[in-house]
Amino acid sequence: MFTIAAIAIMIVHVLAVARALRGPTVFDRVLAANAIGGAAIMLLAVLGFLTGRPEFLDVGITYGMLNLIGTLAVLKFFRYGDLARSDEETVES
Amino acid sequence: MALLIDIVSWLLVVGGSLFYLIGGIGLYRMPDVFTRMHAHSVSETLGAGALFAGMLLQAGWSLVALKLVILFAVIIYTGPVATHAVARAARFAGVEPMLNSHKGAGGSKR
Numbered sequence: 001m002f003t004i005a006a007i008a009i010m011i012v013h014v015l016a017v018a019r020a021l022r023g024p025t026v027f028d029r030v031l032a033a034n035a036i037g038g039a040a041i042m043l044l045a046v047l048g049f050l051t052g053r054p055e056f057l058d059v060g061i062t063y064g065m066l067n068l069i070g071t072l073a074v075l076k077f078f079r080y081g082d083l084a085r086s087d088e089e090t091v092e093s
Numbered sequence: 094m095a096l097l098i099d100i101v102s103w104l105l106v107v108g109g110s111l112f113y114l115i116g117g118i119g120l121y122r123m124p125d126v127f128t129r130m131h132a133h134s135v136s137e138t139l140g141a142g143a144l145f146a147g148m149l150l151q152a153g154w155s156l157v158a159l160k161l162v163i164l165f166a167v168i169i170y171t172g173p174v175a176t177h178a179v180a181r182a183a184r185f186a187g188v189e190p191m192l193n194s195h196k197g198a199g200g201s202k203r
Binding site for chain 2: 001002004005007008009011012015016018019025027028030031032034035038039041042045046049054057058060061064065067068071072075078079
């Protein structure tokens with residue numbers, strides 16, 4: 001049962017990597033990276049159940065939060081050109 | 094009773110992974126950034142929801158079930174925030190959603 005779920009999630013990993021490689025705009029790649037992170041969390045949870053080790057869920061929770069921070073950091077970088085923007089620079093575009 | 098729980102959790106887990114797969118296929122095949130986001134959210138909400146429901150049934154009343162609920166809450170809260178940020182950044186950068194009025198704007202594969 002959980003092997004079916006693990007195989008399905010691995011296929012989604014491959015599809016997301018394919019979308020990341022192919023995505024025309026940078027936002028496809030950011031979305032694919034977010035999808036890979038989400039699929040990684042699900043794979044962690046499923047493998048935690050498959051091997052009977054519930055500690056993987058804690059890793060999944062932390063990774064879920066990191067995934068969000070990573071996505072937002074990349075987006076901020078693409079919007080403002082850099083992450084640490086000083087206050088007096090007005091948003092030109 | 095235990096057999097019933099196993100059957101229901103089996104259906105939930107396999108159904109959830111099926112929806113997860115559908116979301117992943119949609120993520121790859123959809124023509125436009127915004128439609129891919131829609132497909133991705135299908136797998137995040139329904140696929141992950143059914144998978145977690147199946148695992149909850151397997152875990153029963155235990156600390157693992159609490160961790161599963163917390164993990165599902167994390168996914169449900171971070172997913173839309175990230176998707177909203179990507180959509181807003183895309184619109185801000187001028188990526189046009191591919192409406193049927195003007196074909197091929199922003200669509201990758203025609």
